[in-house]
Amino acid sequence: MQSNTNFHSLLCPDSIAVVGASRKPGKLGHLIVSNLIRAGYKGKLFPVNPAGGEILDLPVISAIKDLPTPPDMAIIALPRDKVIGAMKELAKADVSAICVITAGFRETGRDGFELEMAMADLARRKNITLLGPNSLGLINTHCNLNATIAQSIPQKGAIAFFSQSGALCSAILDWADGEHIGFSKFLSLGNKAGLSEADVLEALGDDPETKVIIGYLESVDDGEKFLRKARMVTEKKPVIMIKAGTTQSGARATSSHTGSMAGSVVASSAALRQAGIIQVHDLEALFDLARSFAEQPLPQGPNLTVVTNSGGPGILAADACEDAGLHLARPSQKTLEKLTEALPPFAAIYNPIDIIGDAKADRYRATLEAVAVDEFTNAILALLTPTASAEIEATAQAIIDVAEHCEKPIFACFMGGERIGPGRDMLIAAGIPCYAYPEPAVRAIEAMYAHYQWLNRPYPVEVCFRRDKGKGKQVIRKARKVGLKELPFSDAMDMALAYELPIPETRLVRTSDQAVRAAKKLGYPVALKIVSPHIANRGDVDGIALDLHTPREVRDAWLDITTRTQRKRPDAYLAGCLVQTMGPIKAREVIVRFTQDPQFGPLISFSLVGPSAEVLGDIAYRLAPLTLQDAQDIVREIKSFPLLRGARGEDPVSLAAIEDILLSMSQMATDFPEIQEAELNPILVDTEGAMVTDLRLTIG
Amino acid sequence: MQSNTNFHSLLCPDSIAVVGASRKPGKLGHLIVSNLIRAGYKGKLFPVNPAGGEILDLPVISAIKDLPTPPDMAIIALPRDKVIGAMKELAKADVSAICVITAGFRETGRDGFELEMAMADLARRKNITLLGPNSLGLINTHCNLNATIAQSIPQKGAIAFFSQSGALCSAILDWADGEHIGFSKFLSLGNKAGLSEADVLEALGDDPETKVIIGYLESVDDGEKFLRKARMVTEKKPVIMIKAGTTQSGARATSSHTGSMAGSVVASSAALRQAGIIQVHDLEALFDLARSFAEQPLPQGPNLTVVTNSGGPGILAADACEDAGLHLARPSQKTLEKLTEALPPFAAIYNPIDIIGDAKADRYRATLEAVAVDEFTNAILALLTPTASAEIEATAQAIIDVAEHCEKPIFACFMGGERIGPGRDMLIAAGIPCYAYPEPAVRAIEAMYAHYQWLNRPYPVEVCFRRDKGKGKQVIRKARKVGLKELPFSDAMDMALAYELPIPETRLVRTSDQAVRAAKKLGYPVALKIVSPHIANRGDVDGIALDLHTPREVRDAWLDITTRTQRKRPDAYLAGCLVQTMGPIKAREVIVRFTQDPQFGPLISFSLVGPSAEVLGDIAYRLAPLTLQDAQDIVREIKSFPLLRGARGEDPVSLAAIEDILLSMSQMATDFPEIQEAELNPILVDTEGAMVTDLRLTIG
Incomplete structure (x- = not known):
């Protein structure tokens, strides 16, 4: 985490060292110095180059150690293999912030990646704010600071722009020239070895000269941090972003370009929405919106x-x-x-x-x-x-x-x-x-x-409900001990009970006599379900019988189920059957799942059971933890929602019951990052309430 | 229908009379003359105005009857109530084409509408090509002709533009100036009292100077003609169009603007697609595509x-x-x-x-x-x-x-x-x-x-199949005689037989004894369905029992169905029940419908039974008559298509069987425009084939 003081050194430095400054026009090290001068930078400026002499009338310092005062900020435009050495010397010279223009790191393979890690490590240890490498530089129009290798200098304005693509920065700057569009800050993130999108977003959120923030992102490094910071920023000012790599082809191109794996598209899109960021899908929309947000009040x-x-x-x-x-x-x-x-x-x-x-x-x-x-x-x-x-x-x-x-x-x-x-x-x-x-x-x-x-959304309600986290821990510990990835049904049921999920009363039985006795105790009608540690999906072996009304039906079902299962999976050990009270028969069936996204943590999804989700992709996503509002939104967001509301003359189902389940799952996902995947499928829901009739939990 | 000779008079006239020419700069009648001169028009030019004198060095003719020669084309810019009089005189003077700039007709209410009808009628009788009224005029860059009230003259180019909105024409001309975009022809259709979009499209299709046609449409007057002409044109050159009024709000705005009712959105969108027209949804795309099509070969x-x-x-x-x-x-x-x-x-x-x-x-x-x-x-x-x-x-x-x-x-x-x-x-x-x-x-x-x-689509196959049109006629005649709107089931079944639709063997019976005898003849299992002229939808009264295996089940079902129906609809006369052989039990259910669109004729739709169509709107549309290719496309176009192909490990269904039904319905819709609506719902379809188990036909 970078401190705000250092951010000030980066964005509004009192003194700047240009390491790798050059006398030759056309060289990047020349362009940086000339851009700084052209934009009217007021602080002290130290070109550094072993050759000495003068660059654009400024005396050149021949080595970093000879700098007369510790520079607030340094810009490095050296050949790749000299960068880390220069950074070490700058650290000794007590620099606060460094921007590395040099490219050829993570994006070029293993050697570059390791060099980049070393840079990041150094910056962290010495508490230096690091922008880049592979950055185009940065601009702060309100300090007359243009520390970039771009050809154009933008007008002053209220829009801040940050971008993971340097080339896009130069395109934007060139385009802004003709469009009378002004910027407050302009940051090219480069490879993000030090400053991440979350750090920059936070700083721009606090920047009094910035009214609107726009950004171009290819990957998010720490999803949770990004989400947390972004949520605070969007309370203060609009943030508009384009996320590249939202298709398979795009993601492939991203990873070959930045050397980073793109996270799941639905997760990042859920993250942007839950953070209140306005997501656009092309550059034209990005700038159209930037201008409108900067200049007009919001429609009420x-x-x-x-x-x-x-x-x-x-x-x-x-x-x-x-x-x-x-x-x-x-x-x-x-x-x-x-x-x-x-x-x-x-x-x-x-x-x-x-x-x-x-x-x-x-x-x-x-x-x-x-x-x-x-x-x-x-x-x-x-x-x-x-x-x-x-x-x-x-x-x-x-x-x-x-x-x-x-x-x-x-x-x-x-x-x-x-x-x-x-x-x-x-x-x-x-x-x-x-x-x-x-x-x-x-x-x-x-x-x-x-x-x-x-x-103006309702104030996010902290959801508070009873749960027995200790019991949950026991369940996980037990599974860990036996080395199981998928929890046995009875343990999964225990976990469900710990989070007060509505599950039917259930007995594990080992004979058909026991089944009949259990059914009598639970009360007819009942359901019978095969139990085997080797069978993940009962549907695959037809291992389920529903709506059994008499002892006779229970016995017949027992025979049917066990013979079918043995025929289909002769390798499977049959631990017995579950006897369950029946859920509502005429209910709708819905699914709640979560998975752990590598970038954004637990991603919760909601859909109906059936082709609307499987074939038409009608599934809604949110990142945990959910607010009550999130839970309400996710249910209403699927296109099939009218079916739950009772579109075709049917009774509406209890949405509150579904929302409760979503919130419980959100809590479980947050409490136990070790649960890799959880699926409640199906959940039966009718006007009165909901019942989770099957669930699977997988631990990592 | 306008002849091509007259089109030549309109687009490349040897002589032009400007009726309502004016000496005062700023007046439309002045602007037209000045635009014609500025663009370098080479033919004879006659300003007409009772005041006489000179306009821009041209002698003014004081009355139409004094014109020295019959003008090829006349442009009218007179007050509204003088237009029809001038047209009559021009007809006497043997004019070939007239463009009416004057506005205030159909779009202003009843009086204007009647005046416009009179103009259209006069033009038709005298075989005069009429553009407008309420037109901005027309341009032919290849004849140096600018007969418009626009302020700008476009460069020569290969793009032809026609528009139902005059204001859009002036915007485009102004925009084209700065964009180095050239036009071959430019036509403002106005209220389309004479020339329709279909006429203009045909003419531009034949125009050797036009490589790409782009158009802006609000309404289509004669859908069938438009479709026929457009199909021929798109074989020769790309046609790109924007259709305004594609939402309810847009359609309301259209009708208040043009005084014409917008047709069904799905029908016009199907029409454009079936005609091979490229439909775009915003103006930016219209011009982006125009330029690319004009300048580059097609990707293969x-x-x-x-x-x-x-x-x-x-x-x-x-x-x-x-x-x-x-x-x-x-x-x-x-x-x-x-x-x-x-x-x-x-x-x-x-x-x-x-x-x-x-x-x-x-x-x-x-x-x-x-x-x-x-x-x-x-x-x-x-x-x-x-x-x-x-x-x-x-x-x-x-x-x-x-x-x-x-x-x-x-x-x-x-x-x-x-x-x-x-x-x-x-x-x-x-x-x-x-x-x-x-x-x-x-x-x-x-x-x-x-x-x-x-x-490069497959050559449209003329679909040829046996049908008994005479029998169909009899059915319709019979229904007409009794004054029924919805055909009784038995008659609908006759119609289905005439078009060789696959229907189950069916008996109409009046007692449960008859039902049992019929079931025995047909062979078990059977279905039983209530028949009443007062009940359109059997589902509403639970009037259907399926999969009956024994005489006992048939008798029970008879009792159930008839009591339920009598309780729910005590007003309905129960004519009896149908006994039908059962279709495949594990089949998919699909729906084929058609309705008569007021602008485009029979519109055929295809969907699955269930929420995918009802709630998610997953329905595909085509206008009849369908080609074999259309029938194949419509089945594959719905998003739920993977379900028919067997997405979830199920057997695929017979697509050919569905396509046959679609083609039969297309033929029926084309043969009998008096059938207002037809619905085959559900059609059961499995791997082997399809069966239409219920159908409704409504005649107009």
């Missing part, structure tokens, strides 16, 4: 009002709106009256409000003023196409004027090229996001409303 | 090779690739050898080929040359980020040079802004699509490969 409801001078784009906006789950609310009666007065008779005064192709700026102004105070409007989108009558700059001015006194977010979409250009520039300069098409504008509003909902 | 396979100077964008491209169903194929051994020789040791020579951040143009050139002749590569994407070493213009030149001798499509993605600008401009000028992000580039390649597959 789902109602978007569209004002347009042409029907077609209005329809496209309406389509996008419904796809995004936003509403085109009908304006209030008062607004409608104002619009009727202000607009010509053929205008459409509902929503989209079509002020027709001959609209000049005054019509936009009157309409927007009415809509700005409309009680049913949470966000406004002003569309303009360059009709013959359109007054482009005056319309832009009208939008800017209305936005000044309006607490709702206002977005513009000016469609076209050269003619609308000046209007577009005015809007962007005034902080009004201006899109080229209606669809991305609507998607930005959708994301901002989702973030509003995230900030 | 799904294998994309990505060449990049940075890992991150390579991963994003790989993700996009898998999402798009394309493959990142491993290059051939020979290519790998060339790459090993040409690239530094840390380069990734598989795919994405990462030539690393210090790559200069020569490394791009060597890699692209190797990949251009690689036997496993069908398309190439060259990614560049502006690293410190990047040679942007030289790299653009390398791509251009390789593309010149390469028969495979080549796409570029230069990420950034100012620095990459010159490279981007070079590529675009050389006809190489250059994207700002990897994702849209991959989506363009996906669409082009899909079009390649469309062109």
Whole structure:
């Protein structure tokens, strides 16, 4: 864990040593010095190179040990094999932070990997903040600091960007130049030997000059830490991220690129969502959203009002709106009256409000003023196409004027090229996001409303319920002792009892006489299930008989089950059968599972039993520990949820009962990281409650 | 139906009368004349205005009857109520084509609608090609014709654009200015009183100057005609369209905008697909694809090779690739050898080929040359980020040079802004699509490969099978006579027999004794189903008993069914029960339906029985008549298809049996438009074949 003091040395150093500075233009060691000077760095700057002399009028120090004062920060641009030596000397010189530009470490194979580990170790021992290696450098526009090998320097702004890909950084910087987009901080993480995405996220969360954080990630190193930090940051400011490697091909490319294994895609996607991070899937969306979040307030409801001078784009906006789950609310009666007065008779005064192709700026102004105070409007989108009558700059001015006194977010979409250009520039300069098409504008509003909902979600309830962790420990210890990976059913049942999972009353019996006696005690109807340490899935051997009503049926079932099992698995030792009280017969069947994700820890999943999950992939995921809200969300997130609510005239099932089970499993997963996998399948659930009729636990 | 001769008069007229020409700059009637002159129109030009005088040095004709020669084409920009009068005079003056710019017709209410009908009628009677009203006009760059009220004139090019929204036309023209994108034709359809989208599509299909057609549609007037024409056009050139109003909100906005009812979304989407039209969902994709289709050959396979100077964008491209169903194929051994020789040791020579951040143009050139002749590569994407070493213009030149001798499509993605600008401009000028992000580039390649597959689909097989249409007619006539909407089961069964649908042997019986006798004749096991003209859905009254094995079971079932039905529906007349042979018991259940779509005719759907269709919407649609290929596609298109193929260790079902039923239903729907709706539900299907165990037919 890096301290904040050191972060200050990295981002706003009083003095900088450039180790590997070069006199030759074109060399990275030259570019760094020239970028620092060009950006107007105010602190002390020490180029270091054994050749001595001068670089860009600065005297060159010939060795690290000759530095006149301990540098706050050092940038290293040396050949790979010299980096670790330089770091050692810098440590002696009492440096606080180091950024390593040099590449050729982990990403190139075993030798590089070991060198990188040594660097990381050194930094940790000497308490040096390490950025990189294989970093493009970093920028802090608010300190006139450009310590990168990029060619462009961004404008000052409120967006912080961090990226695991250096090349992407240079692309973004180049692109930002032409787009009037400003940045507060810019960090190229490189191989993340020292600073991880979680460290950087935390620092940017505390940075007063940053309003919005955007990031590009390929892998997450410590999922739990990332999640914990990110959760705190998203309370303070929006975080928008693109996670690369979300497909098999992408993951393969990631691992060949960074030398790190990509974690499970569902786990990382669950992590981002549970941390309140806005996940996007392409770069365009990343920057579209960054700008909108930086410049406009959040919509406080789902109602978007569209004002347009042409029907077609209005329809496209309406389509996008419904796809995004936003509403085109009908304006209030008062607004409608104002619009009727202000607009010509053929205008459409509902929503989209079509002020027709001959609209000049005054019509936009009157309409927007009415809509700005409309009680049913949470966000406004002003569309303009360059009709013959359109007054482009005056319309832009009208939008800017209305936005000044309006607490709702206002977005513009000016469609076209050269003619609308000046209007577009005015809007962007005034902080009004201006899109080229209606669809991305609507998607930005959708994301901002989702973030509003995230900030206003119910306060996470600490779930507190009785459990017997000691008993759980005993179960695990016992299994460990015998060396079993999968717990025997009776032990699994003990674990279930310890976590108060609703399980049917069960007896283990060894003869059919015992079975009949047990059934009598439990009360008919009962179920009979084969027990064998060699049979993981009873379904495979047809080892289950349900709904047995009489002693006769129990005896017949015993015979059937045991003969079938012996025929199918002559190698299996039959320990006997379980006799269980029957769960509800007309219930729905659902599954709750968890597995341990290598990056993010226990990943809980929920689905129905059957093809919706197996074939259509209708499964919802969350990382443990779950909040009550998480448990409620996960149940409602599957597309098949209407079936649980009773979509087809059936009775709804008890969602609370499922949520209880999810929370218990979350607790179990958190208490026992040694449980590698757990599956409750099936859980029978009806209006009254739920019953876990089978469960499997595997320990690692 | 408009003749091609008239189309020539509209698109390439020898003489033009501008009716409502005006001397005042800013008036539409002035803008039209000035646009015609500015674009360099070579034919005779007659401004018409009762005030006489001169407009832009042209003598003004004061009345239509005074025109010196019959004009090939006339453009009308008069107040609404004068339009029809002018059209009548123009008809007398023997005009061939008219474009009406004036708005305020159908879209404004009843009066306007009637005026528009009168115009359409006049045009039809006088054989005048009518574009509009409410049109922005039209452009033919290859005749120097700009007969629009738009402010910009596009460059010459190979893309034809037609649009139902005029405002969108002006936005596009303005945008195209800055994007170096050229057009061949540009048509604003307006209210489509005369020329419809189908007419225009056909004409553009025959236009030698057009390589790609793109269109924006809100409604389709004659679905069948559109489908027929579009099918022919897509054989000749790609057609890319955006259909607005694809959501409820969008459809509402459409109808308030155009005054036309939007047809069913699934039907229009099926129509576009069956016609081979590429449907896109936002404007950005429309133009991205237009440019790529216009400039590059189609990929002849799904294998994309990505060449990049940075890992991150390579991963994003790989993700996009898998999402798009394309493959990142491993290059051939020979290519790998060339790459090993040409690239530094840390380069990734598989795919994405990462030539690393210090790559200069020569490394791009060597890699692209190797990949251009690689036997496993069908398309190439060259990614560049502006690293410190990047040679942007030289790299653009390398791509251009390789593309010149390469028969495979080549796409570029230069990420950034100012620095990459010159490279981007070079590529675009050389006809190489250059994207700002990897994702849209991959989506363009996906669409082009899909079009390649469309062109190379198996030749549509004319399906020929025995049917007894006469018998079908009798059934319909009988139902009509009695005034029934829903056919009685026995008649529906007759219809099914006429179309050789596989139905179980069935007897209608009126007593339980008869039922037992029928069961004996048919052979056990049997099913028993209630029959009542008042009960549409037997499931509602539990009026079905299956798998009856003995006379006793039949009698019991008879009692059960009839009592239950009488209790639940005391108003219903019970005509008796059906006794049926049982279909396969362990079969899958599927549904085939059709309904008559008001715009596109019979729309056939296919799904499984159960929640996958009802709750998750997993239903596939096609318009009748189906080809054999359509029938095969529709079965495979549902996401649940793996269940039919036997995903979970079950036996696969007979797909051919389902396809036969689909084709029979397609024939029935085509033969009898008076059948409003038909539903075969459920159809039992197993490995051997299928059986339709219940069906309902409703006539209009």
